[in-house]
Amino acid sequence: xxxxxxxxxxxxxxxxxxxxxxxxxxxxxxxxxxxxxxxxxxxxxxxxxxxxxxxxxxxxxxxxxxxxxxxxxxxxxxxxxxxxxxxxxxxxxxxxxxxxxxxxxxxxxxxxxxxxxxxxxxxxxxxxxxxxxxxxxxxxxxxxxxxxxxxxxxxxxxxxxxxxxxxxxxxxxxxxxxxxxxxxxxxxxxxxxxxxxxxxxxxxxxxxxxxxxxxxxxxxxxxxxxxxxxxxxxxxxxxxxxxxxxxxxxxxxxxxxxxxxxxxxxxxxxxxxxxxxxxxxxxxxxxxxx
Numbered sequence: 063x064x065x066x067x068x069x070x071x072x073x074x075x076x077x078x079x080x081x082x083x084x085x086x087x088x089x090x091x092x093x094x095x096x097x098x099x100x101x102x103x104x105x106x107x108x109x110x111x112x113x114x115x116x117x118x119x120x121x122x123x124x125x126x127x128x129x130x131x132x133x134x135x136x137x138x139x140x141x142x143x144x145x146x147x148x149x150x151x152x153x154x155x156x157x158x159x160x161x162x163x164x165x166x167x168x169x170x171x172x173x174x175x176x177x178x179x180x181x182x183x184x185x186x187x188x189x190x191x192x193x194x195x196x197x198x199x200x201x202x203x204x205x206x207x208x209x210x211x212x213x214x215x216x217x218x219x220x221x222x223x224x225x226x227x228x229x230x231x232x233x234x235x236x237x238x239x240x241x242x243x244x245x246x247x248x249x250x251x252x253x254x255x256x257x258x259x260x261x262x263x264x265x266x267x268x269x270x271x272x273x274x275x276x277x278x279x280x281x282x283x284x285x286x287x288x289x290x291x292x293x294x295x296x297x298x299x300x301x302x303x304x305x306x307x308x309x310x311x312x313x314x315x316x317x318x319x320x321x322x323x324x325x326x327x328x329x330x331x332x333x334x335x336x337x338x339x340x341x342x343x344x345x346x347x348x349x350x351x352x
Contacts (some may be wrong), residue, residue: 064084065083065105065121066081066082066083066108066117067081067082067083067084067145067327068080068303069081069082070083071148071151072147072151073123073143073144073147073148073262074131074136074140074143075298076123076131076144076308077126077129077192078120078121078123078129078144079101079120079121079128079146080101080118080119080120080121080127080142080236081094081102081118081119081121081352082116082117082118083109083111083112083117083118084116084233085113085115085116085117085221086113086115086116086312087113087116088114088116089115089116089156089157089158089181090115090118090152090154090156090157090158091116091117091118091157091158091159091160092118092119092145092148092149092157092158092160092163092169093107093108093117093118093119093160093161093300093306094119094120094122094124094141094160094162094165094166094168094169095119095120095121095125095126095162095163095164095165096162096163096164096166096188097163097164097268098125098262098264098268098269098334099125099162099163099165099251099264100126100247100250100251100263100264101119101120101125101250102119102125102126102127102175102247102251103162103247103251104119104160104235104252104329104330105246105337106123106330106334106338107160107330107334107337107338107341108339109115110342111341111342111345111347114292114345115158116203118290119146119164120144120145120148121135122141122144122165122168122246123140123144124136124264124265124267125143125252125263125264125268126251126263126267127148127195129265131265132267132269134211134214134265134270134294135162135178135272136148136265136267136268136270137189137272137274137275137286138164138167138168138171138275138276139171139276141168141278142145142168142171142175142331143174145168145172146172146176147316156178156179156181157179157180157181157204158180158181158182158183158210158345159172159180159182159183159318160183160184160185160186161172161183161184161185161186161188162176162186162187162188162328162330163186163187163188163327164180164190164234165188165319166185166186166187166188166189166191166307167189167191168190169183169185169188170183170185170188170189170281170284170288170309171276171281171284171287172182173288173292174198174282174284174286174287175274175284175287177245177287177288177289177290178289179311180288180292181290182293182344182345183288183290183291183292183293184292184293184340184341184344185292185293185294185295186295186296186330186337187295187296187297187302187329189294189302189305190302190312191276191278191281192278192294192303192308192310193278193279193281193308193310193313194278194283194304195278197275197278198272203271203273203275204239204273205350206271207271207272207273209272210269210270210271211267214266214267214270215253216217216267216325217243217266219261219266220261220262220278221255221257221259221260221261222252222259222260222261223254223259223260224260225249225260226245226248226250226251227236227251227260228251228260228262229245229247229248230346232244232247232248232336234297234330235306236326236331237302237323238326238328238331238332239328243331247331248309249290251263251264252310252312253303254333263327277352282313285310285314286301286313286314288314288315288317289315289316290316291316291344292316292317292318292321293315293317293318293320293340293341294306294310294311294313294318294319294320295319295320295321295329295337295340295341296319296320296321296322297322297325297326297327297328297329297332298321298322298324298328298341299324299325300324300325300326301327302327304319306319306321311330320340321322322336322337322340325337328341345346
């Protein structure tokens, strides 16, 4: 199968990139990456869905080949606006969404805000807020955010002599990552500097947590508004709590939780065949091709 074409759209004056896998007559599906990741992280899953959907994988603002914001402001709701702009740009009336980690949270907020626009939602290890969690006081959130921005102001992006060195760094963080996949992710995840070294494409200000976040109650309220079938796919060795253990499906109109064994937070890299199997089953796809 052919690889994707690079396309661009506008959101709040930013030029944002997305990978378009073709098949434009098929129903659209958005693959939304997590924090400090990029759209080509989805390639294996995109190929597995290419025959059935018009697959679109955006680089969220501050990631991949999309523009960085001025001032380093990155909130979940800004990413939701980017998705809404992409949907308008492609003239889609309803979309399916698969999101990983932060991208899963973005998908949940989008589907809760515009339930009539989402036909199905799969969240891969992406519920990072639990109901009844206490939010820190506003002054503490703001002070922490100011400190993070101050630290990032003086931070020099890490430089790698080669793409292979960047790939090795990724494998140091995820021991399960096969060398060829690490090289693929690094190839699309770095840009060349003027001195011929390489640095990650994402904006370092991504690391700062904005103080104007939705509250846990806000998230729960949004979950209750989601009308489409929802799959909460959890990695057994994730640092996040299992949706099943936390009883999170009770907050949705029609959700089910499943767990992938032998996988950490990057479950679509650790156990791609199992993840693809769950996604295809969720969407009612019967073919076995990957």
